[in-house]
Amino acid sequence: xxxxMVITVDGPVAAGKGLLSWxxxxxxxxxxxxxxxxxxxxxxxxxxxxxxxxxxAAAAFAAESLEISDLQRSDLRLQSVGQAAxxxxxxxxxxxxxxxxxxxFAAKPPGAVIDGRDIGTVVCPDADVKLFxxxxxxxxxxxxxxxxxxxxxxxxxxxxxxEIAERDKRDMERxxxxxxxxxxxxxxxxxxxxxxxxxxxxxxIVEQQLKAPAKTSI
Ligand code: DC
Numbered sequence: 001x002x003x004x005m006v007i008t009v010d011g012p013v014a015a016g017k018g019l020l021s022w023x024x025x026x027x028x029x030x031x032x033x034x035x036x037x038x039x040x041x042x043x044x045x046x047x048x049x050x051x052x053x054x055x056x057a058a059a060a061f062a063a064e065s066l067e068i069s070d071l072q073r074s075d076l077r078l079q080s081v082g083q084a085a086x087x088x089x090x091x092x093x094x095x096x097x098x099x100x101x102x103x104x105f106a107a108k109p110p111g112a113v114i115d116g117r118d119i120g121t122v123v124c125p126d127a128d129v130k131l132f133x134x135x136x137x138x139x140x141x142x143x144x145x146x147x148x149x150x151x152x153x154x155x156x157x158x159x160x161x162x163e164i165a166e167r168d169k170r171d172m173e174r175x176x177x178x179x180x181x182x183x184x185x186x187x188x189x190x191x192x193x194x195x196x197x198x199x200x201x202x203x204x205i206v207e208q209q210l211k212a213p214a215k216t217s218i
Contacts, residue, residue, distance in 0.1 A: 003109065003110075004106075004107060004108075004109055004110065004111040005028065005030060005110065005111035005128050006106050006111050006112055006113075006114070006124050006126075006127040006128055006129075007021075007024060007028070007030070007111075007112075007113045007114075007127060007128060007129045007130075007131070007206060008113075008114055008115075008116075008119035008120035008123070008124050008127045008129070008130045008131065008182075008185070009021045009024070009113060009114070009115040009116075009119070009131045009133055009202075010115070010116060010117055010118065010119050010120050010121070010130070010131070010132050010133070010179070010181070010182070010185065011115075011117075011131075011132055011133035011134045011179075012117075012134060012140065012164075012167075012168050012171065012172075012179060013082070013140065013144075013164050013167050013168065013171075014135075014140035014141070014143050014144045014164060015133045015134050015135050015140060015190060016133060016135065016143070016190045016193075016195065016198055017115040017116075017133045018034050018036075018115060019195055020115075020133060020190075020195070020198050020199060020202055021034065021113045021114070021115040022034075022113075023195075023199050024113045024199070024202060024203070024206065025112070025113040027199075027203065028113070028206075029110060030110055030111050030112050030113050031105065031108060031110075031111070031112040031113075032112060032113050032114075033102065033105050033106075033112055033113075033114045033115075034115055034116075035098075035102055035114055035115060035116035035117075035119060035123070036082075036085065036115070036116055036117075037071050037076055038066060038071065038098050038101060038102070039085040039086075039088065039089045039094075039098065040076040040077075040081050040082060040085040041066055041070040041071050041073065041076060042059065042062045042063045042066055042070075042085070042088055042094060042098070043062075043081055043084035043085040043087070043088050044070070044073055044075060044076060044081050044084075045062040045065075045066070045070060046058060046059055046062050046084065046088065047080070047081065047084055049062075053084040053087040053088050054087060054091075056091045056093055056094070059088045059091050059093075059094045060091065060093035060094055060097060062088075062094075063088075063093075063094045063097035063098050064097045066097075066098075066101070079160075079163060082167065083163065083166075083167065086167045086170050086171060087170070089117075089171070089174070090170065090174035090175075090176065091176075092175075092176045095176050095177055099122070099123060102114065102116075102119070102123045102124075103123060103124070106123065106124050106127075111128075117171055117177070117178075117179040118177035118178070118179070120132070120181075120182035120184075120185045121177065121180060121182045122177045125182070128209070128210065129186075129205070129206050129209040129210065130182050130184055130185035130186065131185060131186055131188055131202060131205060131206075132181040132182070132185040132186065132187050132188065133188045133190060133198075133202075134187070134188075134189055134190070135189060135190045135191040136191045137161065137164060137165060137168070138161065139190075139191045140164055141157060141160045141161035141164050142157070144160050144164065145157050145160050148160070186205045186209065188201055188202060188205065
């Protein structure tokens with residue numbers, strides 16, 4: 001294990017990666033990056049400018065010129081921003097620009113927990129521990145529904161389910177860095193777990209992986 005510890009947490013939308021990653025980072029004293037926020041912030045910049053999210057040159061420029069303040073915008077969690085983020089995330093030049101930023105973050109001592117879609121497969125393939133967190137579509141839709149209700153919105157469950165299914169499909173079927181479980185990632189299904197139980201299960205996996213003998217390459 002290197003002096004910088006990296007834990008990757010990948011999985012589909014609303015699987016519970018965000019809170020889990022934040023809590024893992026707190027537990028181990030590591031930095032935390034929700035990589036979805038940088039895709040969302042890039043998309044939000046584009047939407048502000050009235051640019052189409054499929055315009056690769058405009059999207060790549062927005063990604064290259066992303067600033068820390070963009071990550072602090074209050075509108076990044078909107079469904080519309082998430083949908084546009086999923087569209088720009090399929091563009092190779094956007095991913096290349098954001099890849100550099102994510103690797104710099106991962107390399108900063110003492111290390112990081114990073115959650116997203118391709119962190120274990122592309123961004124940090126040599127991470128110390130890789131988790132792939134998932135849950136059934138209906139469970140994820142209900143969680144997102146409850147979250148929106150909690151924020152005072154009036155969502156329609158069937159619409160949320162359809163949007164999540166559409167986003168899963170786009171994230172899994174894109175050519176560049178699609179959402180998939182890395183071969184050496186451990187699967188954690190949170191369908192039947194609340195946030196505390198998911199943390200306990202994740203901590204057990206991380207402790208076991210850190211104790212496992214280092215991989216050898218010849
Ligand atoms: O995790 P999220 O819902 O905030 O992510 C928004 C979109 O960003 C998601 O639909 C796909 C994209 N994304 C990605 O392609 N790769 C990542 N590492 C993180 C997010």
